[in-house]
Amino acid sequence: MNSTMKHALIGMSTALSLSMMNILYAAEDTIKVGVLHSLSGTMAISETTLKDTMLMLIEEQNKKGGLLGKQLEAVVVDPASNWPLFAEKARELIEKEKVAATFGCWTSVSRKSVLPVFEELNSLLFYPVQYEGEESSKNVFYTGAAPNQQAIPAVDYLMNTVNVKRWVLAGTDYVYPRTTNKILESYLKGKGVAEADIMINYTPFGHSDWQSIVSDIKKFGSTGKKTAVVSTINGDANVPFYKELGNQGISAEDIPVVAFSVGEEELSGIDTKPLVGHLAAWNYFMSVDVPANDAFIESWHSFIKNEDRVSNDPMEAHFIGFNMWVKAVEKAGSTDPEAVGKAIIGITAPNLTGGKSVMLANHHISKPVLIGEIQDDGQFETVWQTEGLVEGDAWSDFLEGSKDLLSDWTGAKTGGKPCGHYNTQTKSCSGQD
Amino acid sequence: MPLFYALFFALLLIQPAQADISDSSLEKALPLLLEKDFSIKAQAIEQITQSGDPKAKAILEAMLAGQLFYHKKDKRIVFLKKIDNNYHMTHVLSNEDLGVIKKRKVKKIAINNQLRSQLRTAIAGLSLGHQDPAVRLEAINQMLNNLEAEQASIIKTYFEKETDSRVKDVMHIALSLTQLKQDDPEQQLQALEQLKANLHPSVRNRLRQLVEDEHTDAQVKQVASSYLNAIETKTYWYGWLETLFFGLSAGSVLVLAAIGLAITFGVMGVINMAHGELIMIGAYTTYVIQQLLPDFIEISLFIAIPAAFLVSGMVGIIIQQGVIRFLNGRPLETLLATFGVSLILQQAVRSIFSPLNRSVETPVWMSGSIEINSVLSLTLNRLYIIAFCLIVFAALYFILKKTSLGLQVRAVSQNRQMARAMGIRSEWVDAMTFGLGAGVAGVAGVALSQLTNVGPNLGQAYIIDSFMVVVFGGVGNLWGTLVGGLSLGVANKLLEPWSGAVLAKILVLVFIILFIQKHPRGLFPQKGRAVDNG
Numbered sequence: 020m021n022s023t024m025k026h027a028l029i030g031m032s033t034a035l036s037l038s039m040m041n042i043l044y045a046a047e048d049t050i051k052v053g054v055l056h057s058l059s060g061t062m063a064i065s066e067t068t069l070k071d072t073m074l075m076l077i078e079e080q081n082k083k084g085g086l087l088g089k090q091l092e093a094v095v096v097d098p099a100s101n102w103p104l105f106a107e108k109a110r111e112l113i114e115k116e117k118v119a120a121t122f123g124c125w126t127s128v129s130r131k132s133v134l135p136v137f138e139e140l141n142s143l144l145f146y147p148v149q150y151e152g153e154e155s156s157k158n159v160f161y162t163g164a165a166p167n168q169q170a171i172p173a174v175d176y177l178m179n180t181v182n183v184k185r186w187v188l189a190g191t192d193y194v195y196p197r198t199t200n201k202i203l204e205s206y207l208k209g210k211g212v213a214e215a216d217i218m219i220n221y222t223p224f225g226h227s228d229w230q231s232i233v234s235d236i237k238k239f240g241s242t243g244k245k246t247a248v249v250s251t252i253n254g255d256a257n258v259p260f261y262k263e264l265g266n267q268g269i270s271a272e273d274i275p276v277v278a279f280s281v282g283e284e285e286l287s288g289i290d291t292k293p294l295v296g297h298l299a300a301w302n303y304f305m306s307v308d309v310p311a312n313d314a315f316i317e318s319w320h321s322f323i324k325n326e327d328r329v330s331n332d333p334m335e336a337h338f339i340g341f342n343m344w345v346k347a348v349e350k351a352g353s354t355d356p357e358a359v360g361k362a363i364i365g366i367t368a369p370n371l372t373g374g375k376s377v378m379l380a381n382h383h384i385s386k387p388v389l390i391g392e393i394q395d396d397g398q399f400e401t402v403w404q405t406e407g408l409v410e411g412d413a414w415s416d417f418l419e420g421s422k423d424l425l426s427d428w429t430g431a432k433t434g435g436k437p438c439g440h441y442n443t444q445t446k447s448c449s450g451q452d
Numbered sequence: 453m454p455l456f457y458a459l460f461f462a463l464l465l466i467q468p469a470q471a472d473i474s475d476s477s478l479e480k481a482l483p484l485l486l487e488k489d490f491s492i493k494a495q496a497i498e499q500i501t502q503s504g505d506p507k508a509k510a511i512l513e514a515m516l517a518g519q520l521f522y523h524k525k526d527k528r529i530v531f532l533k534k535i536d537n538n539y540h541m542t543h544v545l546s547n548e549d550l551g552v553i554k555k556r557k558v559k560k561i562a563i564n565n566q567l568r569s570q571l572r573t574a575i576a577g578l579s580l581g582h583q584d585p586a587v588r589l590e591a592i593n594q595m596l597n598n599l600e601a602e603q604a605s606i607i608k609t610y611f612e613k614e615t616d617s618r619v620k621d622v623m624h625i626a627l628s629l630t631q632l633k634q635d636d637p638e639q640q641l642q643a644l645e646q647l648k649a650n651l652h653p654s655v656r657n658r659l660r661q662l663v664e665d666e667h668t669d670a671q672v673k674q675v676a677s678s679y680l681n682a683i684e685t686k687t688y689w690y691g692w693l694e695t696l697f698f699g700l701s702a703g704s705v706l707v708l709a710a711i712g713l714a715i716t717f718g719v720m721g722v723i724n725m726a727h728g729e730l731i732m733i734g735a736y737t738t739y740v741i742q743q744l745l746p747d748f749i750e751i752s753l754f755i756a757i758p759a760a761f762l763v764s765g766m767v768g769i770i771i772q773q774g775v776i777r778f779l780n781g782r783p784l785e786t787l788l789a790t791f792g793v794s795l796i797l798q799q800a801v802r803s804i805f806s807p808l809n810r811s812v813e814t815p816v817w818m819s820g821s822i823e824i825n826s827v828l829s830l831t832l833n834r835l836y837i838i839a840f841c842l843i844v845f846a847a848l849y850f851i852l853k854k855t856s857l858g859l860q861v862r863a864v865s866q867n868r869q870m871a872r873a874m875g876i877r878s879e880w881v882d883a884m885t886f887g888l889g890a891g892v893a894g895v896a897g898v899a900l901s902q903l904t905n906v907g908p909n910l911g912q913a914y915i916i917d918s919f920m921v922v923v924f925g926g927v928g929n930l931w932g933t934l935v936g937g938l939s940l941g942v943a944n945k946l947l948e949p950w951s952g953a954v955l956a957k958i959l960v961l962v963f964i965i966l967f968i969q970k971h972p973r974g975l976f977p978q979k980g981r982a983v984d985n986g
Contacts, residue, residue, distance in 0.1 A: 059799060063807035064807045064809065064907065221952060222954065226953060227913065228702045230945070231695065234694060242660075243661075258809070266831040267829070272569040290811050290812070290813050290814065296565050
C-alpha cells in the first residue's frame with residue numbers, strides 16, 4: 020500500500036506543476052475562459068469529464084486560429100464539490116483572472132451559490148446540466164434541459180406509447196427532484212391520472228438500502244395496471260436502486276424506470292446487466308449515428324487518449340454553449356459580457372444529433388428530446404424522439420405561480436424592457452432586470 | 453419521405469399476411485424485422501410465432517438475447533456470435549456458417565421493452581414442452597402475466613402431461629384464472645374454490661376485479677370478497693415478515709461497517725475518522741482482484757476477503773504507527789489527524805482509479821432471490837450478507853475472548869500501565885489491535901462492494917452510521933455493536949414505510965440522542981475499573 024501513497028504524492032505534485040505551467044503560459048494577449056468544475060469531492064465523478072471537454076473545445080478553437088485574432092486560454096479552478104467555494108472561485112475567476120465567460124457548475128445548489136456573484140460582477144455563466152427550471156438570469160445561459168425538454172416528453176412517451184397508468188415518482192431529496200416531481204404531478208393530474216395512481220417517494224443523497232422502497236414499488240405495480248417509475252434519483256444512489264430492482268425480480272418489461280440523471284458516464288462505472296431495457300430521457304446519446312457526433316467522439320477520444328471513454332449529454336451542452344459563445348463574440352466583435360449577452364440571442368449552433376440549436380430570448384436553447392433504452396454495453400438505443408426541436412421553457416406552465424411568468428431578455432414580449440421574471444397577468448417585472 | 457414510402461410498402465406487405473395467417477411463413481416475416489418502426493416488428497414477431505416453423509424459437513431467442521443482426525449492405529439476417537474476439541455469422545434459416553465479419557459491417561436488430569415482453573411470452577408458449585422444468589416454470593409464469601382465454605386449451609394439453617409439481621401448480625392457477633373469465637357463475641365458483649388461498653398477484657387482481665365489477669353474480673361476489681379478504685390478511689402478515697428481513701439485512705450492513713470501529717474506537721478508544729476509507733480500500737481490493745482474475749468472478753469474493761483483510765490491515769497499521777501513535781491520549785488531535793488521513797486516502801484513490809465509480813461484478817450465486825411464496829421472496833445477496841455478518845462477528849468474538857492476542861488486547865485496554873508491568877509489549881498490541889480493526893473494516897468493504905457503489909466516497913457514507921452503532925451499543929462491547937446495529941436496522945425499516953426514508957433516518961438519530969441522554973454508556977455499558985480510567 021506504500022505504492023498507493025507514492026502514486027498519490029506523484030499525482031499531487033503533477034497537479035501542482037500543472038497549475039504552475041498555467042501561470043507560465045499566461046501570455047498577455049489571450050482571451051481567458053473560466054472552467055468552474057469540481058475536480059475533487061463527491062461531484063468530481065461527473066464534473067472532471069466536463070473540465071476535459073472544455074479544455075478540448077478550447078484547444079480546437081485555438082487550432083482554428085483562436086478568437087478575434089487572439090488565443091483562448093482556459094483557467095481551471097477546483098471548487099471541490101463545496102457549494103460556498105463555488106462562489107469564491109467564481110469571484111476569483113471574474114475579478115482576479117478577468118475571464119471573458121465561465122463554463123461550469125453542476126447541480127442547482129452550486130448554480131444558485133454562484134448566481135449572485137455573476138449578477139453582481141456582470142459576467143457570463145454557461146450551465147450545461149439539466150435542471151428544474153424556475154429561473155432566468157441575465158447572466159446565465161442554460162444549455163442543459165429544462166423540465167419541458169426532458170421530463171414532460173418522457174412522461175408523454177410512457178403514457179401514450181407504453182400505456183402506463185400508474186406512476187411512481189422517485190427522487191433524491193433536494194430541489195431538482197422536488198420541483199420536477201411537483202411539475203410532473205400537476206401535469207399527470209391534468210391528464211386525468213388519479214391521486215391514488217401516483218406514488219411519490221424521496222430518499223436522502225447516496226441512499227443505498229432500497230429494499231423496502233423497491234418492495235413498495237413492486238406492490239404498487241402489482242395491481243394489474245401498467246406501472247412505471249419516473250426517477251430523479253441522483254448520482255451514486257442509482258446503482259444500488261437498479262441492483263435491488265434486479266434482485267427482487269423486477270425487470271424493465273414489468274416496471275420500466277425512466278431516469279433523468281443516468282447517462283453514459285454513470286453507466287460506465289457499473290455492471291449494466293440488471294439495467295437492460297430501463298429508459299433514460301436526454302437530448303443526446305452517444306449512440307446517435309450522425310456525422311457531427313462521429314467527429315465529436317473521434318476528437319474526444321484522441322484528446323483524452325482513451326478509446327473507451329464515453330460522451331454524454333452535458334458534454335454536448337458544453338459543445339453547443341461554447342460554439343454559441345464563440346459565434347456571439349465574433350458577432351459582437353468583443354468579449355464584453357453586455358455586448359455578448361445581447362449578440363448571443365438568436366445565435367444558432369449545430370448540436371450533435373444532426374440539428375441546429377438556437378439560443379432563445381429566455382437564455383435557454385432548443386433541443387430534440389430522445390428516449391433511449393439501456394443496452395448491455397452501457398449505451399442507449401433510441402426508441403423514440405420528438406419530431407423537431409423543443410424550446411426550453413424557463414417557467415413551467417404546470418406550476419401554480421409560475422405559469423403566468425415568462426422571460427425575455429430582448430424585451431420583445433415583456434413590455435419593451437428585458438425581464439427574466441415577467442408576469443403576464445399583472446404586466447410587471449419583478450426580481451432582476 | 454422515403455421512410456413514409458417504406459412504411460407504406462411494409463403495411464402493404466402485411467395486409468395479405470394478416471388476411472390469411474396460415475399462409476404466413478417464416479421467410480415472409482423475416483424482412484419486416486429490419487423496419488425501424490417497432491409496431492411493424494411486433495407484427496413480424498407475431499407471424500414468426502404463428503408460423504409453426506421449428507426454427508422460429510431459435511430466431512426469437514436470438515432476437516431477445518441481442519444476437520440477431522443484419523448485414524448493412526445486403527440486408528441478410530444472421531445470427532452473430534463472438535468466438536475468440538471474432539464475430540461469426542450463421543444464416544438464420546439454413547444455419548450455414550457464413551464466416552467471420554467485422555462488427556461494424558452488421559447492425560443489431562433493435563428491440564424495446566414491449567417487444568422484449570412479447571418475445572418472452574411467445575417463447576414461453578413455445579417452451580411449455582421444454583425438457584427442463586425450470587424453463588417450463590418460467591414459461592408458464594410468463595404466460596400468467598398476460599393470460600388470454602384462448603391459451604387455455606394449449607395449457608390444458610401440457611397440464612395433462614406435466615410431471616413437475618411446481619409447474620403443475622402454476623398451470624393450475626392459469627387454468628382456473630381462464631375458467632374464472634367465463635360468465636357462468638357455476639364455473640366461476642368452481643374456479644374460485646381452486647384459487648382459494650393463492651397468493652399470486654394475478655389471482656388477487658382478478659378477485660379484486662370480480663368484487664368491483666357490477667355485473668358479477670351476487671354469490672360469486674360474496675365468495676370472491678371473502679377469499680380476497682383472507683388473501684389480503686395473509687399478504688399483510690407476510691409484509692411484516694418481509695420488513696423484518698429488510699431490517700435485519702440493513703442492520704447487518706450496519707454491524708459489518710461498525711464492527712471494525714468497535715475494536716479501534718470501542719476497545720482502544722481511538723477516534724478514527726479514516727475508518728470509512730479502510731472500508732473503501734477493502735471494496736477497491738475486491739475490484740482489483742476481479743480485474744486480475746477475470747475468469748474467476750464466481751470465487752473472486754473468497755479471494756478478496758483475506759486480501760482485503762491484509763490490505764486494509766496494513767494500511768491501518770501504517771496509520772497507527774505513522775500518526776495515531778504520536779497522539780496518544782489527545783482525542784481531538786487524533787480526530788483531526790485521522791480526518792486528514794481520510795481525505796488523503798480518498799484523493800489517492802481518485803488519482804489511482806479515477807474519480808468514477810468502479811464496476812464490481814456480482815457472482816451469479818449471489819444474484820436473484822429465493823421465493824418463499826408469491827408475496828415473500830428473500831434476496832440472496834442480503835441473505836448471504838446477514839450470514840457473513842454473523843460469521844465475522846463470531847470470528848472476532850473468538851479472537852478477543854479465546855486467543856492470547858485477545859487477552860493482551862483486553863489487558864492493555866483495561867489498564868495499560870499494569871499490562872506493561874506484566875510484560876506485555878503495549879506498543880505492539882496497539883498496532884495489532886488497530887490492524888485487526890482496520891482489517892475487519894476491509895472485509896466489510898468486500899461485502900459492501902456487492903451492495904453499493906465502489907467509489908472514492910464509499911467510506912463517507914458509512915462513517916457516521918458506524919459511530920452511531922458503536923456509541924448506541926455501548927463503547928467497548930462487541931455484543932452491544934451486534935444488538936445495536938441490528939435493532940437500528942430493524943427500527944429504520946419499520947419506520948420507513950410509514951415516514952419515508954429521509955424522516956426515518958432523522959427519527960432514528962433523535963431516538964439515539966434521547967437514549968444516550970438517559971444511558972450515556974449505551975445499551976451494554978462496560979463494567980469494571982476500566983470505566984473509571986476512561
